[in-house]
Amino acid sequence: MKMTEKAAYLKGLADGLDYDKTTKEGKLIAALLDMVDALAEKVDGLDYDVQELNDYVEELDEDLGDVEELLYDDEDEDYCDGDCDGCDGCDDYDMEDTFEVECPKCGDTICFDESIDPENLICPACGEKISIKCEE
Numbered sequence: 001m002k003m004t005e006k007a008a009y010l011k012g013l014a015d016g017l018d019y020d021k022t023t024k025e026g027k028l029i030a031a032l033l034d035m036v037d038a039l040a041e042k043v044d045g046l047d048y049d050v051q052e053l054n055d056y057v058e059e060l061d062e063d064l065g066d067v068e069e070l071l072y073d074d075e076d077e078d079y080c081d082g083d084c085d086g087c088d089g090c091d092d093y094d095m096e097d098t099f100e101v102e103c104p105k106c107g108d109t110i111c112f113d114e115s116i117d118p119e120n121l122i123c124p125a126c127g128e129k130i131s132i133k134c135e136e
Contacts, residue, residue: 002040002044002047003039003040003041003043003044003047004037004040004041004044006040007033007036007037007039007040007041008037010033010036011033011036011037014029014030014033097113097114098111098112098113099111099112099113099118101118101121101130101132103123103125103126103128103130104128104130105123105126105128106123106125106126106128108123108125108126110123110124110125110130118132119131119132
């Protein structure tokens, strides 16, 4: 039941009481019922707006997911934030050319190949820059 319907029900109940609208109490009840009606209309309008915004955000989220899939699809070839002991992310790698390091911030295991400069490695899970000094 919408708020405006509830407000109309309350107004009907009050009208059924047949109260005197000329007394102080009657004027107060009438003013309160008018205020409840106005608030109910406003709340129903806000509920409608929120529902529209939620629907729009869901559409944006789906579109953003598609964009991320297109943008980060190439990065998946360079990084694997999985277990690296046969995880799906590493199946495409030649494991001899793949290196593993643990992120000092989040503890995630990061796999990378020789195409990534290990001195400028960034953890894909938390975004922390990982400094690794490599010796040939």
